[in-house]
Amino acid sequence: MNCTNCGAPLKVDDEKCQYCGSITPYGEQKLQERRQHEREEQQRQSAANLPAMKYVSMTFAVCVYLITFGYYAPYWYATRIAQLNGLGTSKKFPAWAAGVFGLACLGMFILPGWEGYFGVTEEFSQEVVNYSLGIAFVVSVYLAFAVRGMLQEHAAKFMDRGAAVQTIAPSGVSLVLFGPLYLQACINRMIAMKMLAPKI
Numbered sequence: 737m738n739c740t741n742c743g744a745p746l747k748v749d750d751e752k753c754q755y756c757g758s759i760t761p762y763g764e765q766k767l768q769e770r771r772q773h774e775r776e777e778q779q780r781q782s783a784a785n786l787p788a789m790k791y792v793s794m795t796f797a798v799c800v801y802l803i804t805f806g807y808y809a810p811y812w813y814a815t816r817i818a819q820l821n822g823l824g825t826s827k828k829f830p831a832w833a834a835g836v837f838g839l840a841c842l843g844m845f846i847l848p849g850w851e852g853y854f855g856v857t858e859e860f861s862q863e864v865v866n867y868s869l870g871i872a873f874v875v876s877v878y879l880a881f882a883v884r885g886m887l888q889e890h891a892a893k894f895m896d897r898g899a900a901v902q903t904i905a906p907s908g909v910s911l912v913l914f915g916p917l918y919l920q921a922c923i924n925r926m927i928a929m930k931m932l933a934p935k936i
């Protein structure tokens with residue numbers, strides 16, 4: 737093989753022509769390989785610095801949600817407080833709201849069945865259930881939007897802020913209706929998009 741610039745003969749493993757110094761096809765290939773290697777190394781390092789969140793398959797999440805009559809929702813928030821705070825966003829996760837949500841969920845089933853005992857009247861029991869239901873709904877919507885805000889802020893580190901808002905849990909209706917299920921689907925997608933590491 738000869739140098740494409742000066743025509744001098746080249747050895748097989750010459751990366752540069754020994755006469756004119758121009759780069760050889762072999763040298764070009766080596767350079768590409770080194771660049772590729774550097775890129776992969778950078779990706780590995782940034783992946784190691786990614787905050788981790790739990791991946792849950794949607795089939796599993798939906799099944800658990802149905803089997804537990806929706807009680808998976810307060811559990812989901814309670815077990816994600818540390819992971820969400822690990823995103824390092826400007827606002828911390830409102831842990832108090834997760835506590836209120838849990839209590840309200842308890843309130844929905846703790847009194848029914850005790851009517852007539854310990855002076856618990858049917859009206860009082862029904863009232864507690866109604867209030868608990870109302871509080872649980874309001875707080876669950878508040879939590880869903882708070883978590884969406886945190887995920888969008890995290891995504892904005894990787895993309896334009898507007899694009900993050902359009903991409904990460906964009907549907908407010910789905911957020912109200914499906915809460916943690918919708919958020920989990922978004923987290924799964926963010927793991928696939930290499931914005932989050934899967935928590936092991």
Ligand SMILES: [Zn+2]
Nearest residue numbers: 739742753756
């Ligand atoms: Zn040459």
